Amino acid sequence: MDVHAVRRDFPILGRQQGDNPLVYLDSAATSHKPTAVIEAMAAFYRRSNANVHRALYELAAEATEMYEGARAKVAGLLGASAEEIVFVRGTTEALNLAAYTLGEARVQAGDSIVVTEMEHHANLVPWQQAARRQGARLQAVPITEGGELDFASYERVLSSGAKVVALTHASNLLGTINPVPELSDIAHRAGAVVVVDAAQTVPHMPVSVSELGADMLAFSGHKMLGPTGIGVLWARHELLEELPPYMTGGEMISEVHLDGATWARPPRRFEAGTPPFAQAVGLGAAVDYLSQLGLRDVRAHDVGLVQRMLEGLSCRPYISVYGPLDPSARAGLVSFNLRGVHPHDVATLLDQEGVAIRAGHHCAQPLVRRLGVAATCRASCYVYNTGGEVETLLSALDEAWRILR
């Protein structure tokens, strides 16, 4: 992968931040978009725009074909079939859909739903709500001091059975990649459906749903070079067939009478209303772009950058790093703190040098509490970041430390 050639595909990277070039290290929050994606959406609006599925004229047929084509591309990326791909607004909506429908179909009073201590709020709060609605119990598997899922506790919790296990493929704060195939096996033996938050992995590495062994998978388009407003819920087709709708209205029905309705088959049962079809076309273009780069190479690039970050951060005595120290056990991000300094001060000072990082609780309050801090700094990378940018980050951190200590 030629990172300098990749950079030329991202127009925003040409922008200055004050007197400095932009060093964007916040792709875990959202990624930038290559010209191919921006142009695919513009071309759709210029030439092919019409509401999908409804009309009988040629233009609408073309728009529908492009929308369904995007579904096929996403299915191809995951090694799934197109009828298993539900388009939603993002990871958050996908997980709410999963929690609501699985809660209704599979969870009864007294049952157990299992999550982990390292979940993003998007994969925690919907399950709290589902547990409350169904009168079920929510159990959270703890993490170890090293920032990994406590495997023994996981086995213990599941030994008494569970209806759902909801866990993240990679933590957006610790970077930890969970061994989903093993965890899925254990969950299945306990009779649970496995829902995986893949917001931080599908954009960054090859993910095959058959190898993963989970039953549902959620991710967002905007973190994988695609537009905002579109995300994906993948689920095994038999499971989708069994689930009730989440939102109701147009497009998702089979037949409607004044006193009731029947549902369309999946995936349309879960796509009420006019779907984000232009965004789907943009996501399709992002999938093409990533596939051309090759997700193996994307992953190798991330690991190389994370290794440089980890080495640079760990050798600075004023910095503590959270999560696993092995770069190959992590997603493309590193959380850290400067001793006695609030992460917001670090982020503001880095911004003066053009370096964009995130600071805060990263929508994982129970996890930052577990780490015993108020917040962390987080630097995250993607296909367009360079080793030189990691060096800029490290020297900007030295400067921030000099100023604030």
Added chain:
Amino acid sequence: MKGYGEIILDHWRRPRNKGRLPAPDREAVEANALCGDVVRMQLELEGTRVSAAMFDGQGCAISQAAASLLTERIKGKPVGQLAQLADQEMLSALGELTSTRSSCALLALWALRQALKEDQ
């Protein structure tokens, strides 16, 4: 460095009036849930004047420096005058700030207003 001028860095490194008053007449705590900044302002009154002010708290350099600076500014002032203290005055007293951080800079002032409210 923009947003971290000498005034902020000075109060951050050497906070003034940090700690607790033995018998405060007024006190209030304000927190910024988003970032975890906490500031407690305590006042001692003599008649209608502030005879002593102290702060305590934790958080970013801007919130803590602002609290330190505020304790210096309000000592000896009539309570009525403090109620008039405007956001803008607080912000300009700290020097040049980046706009993303004004809620940090104002936390101590909010605590002060809260403490004074309990007067009524």
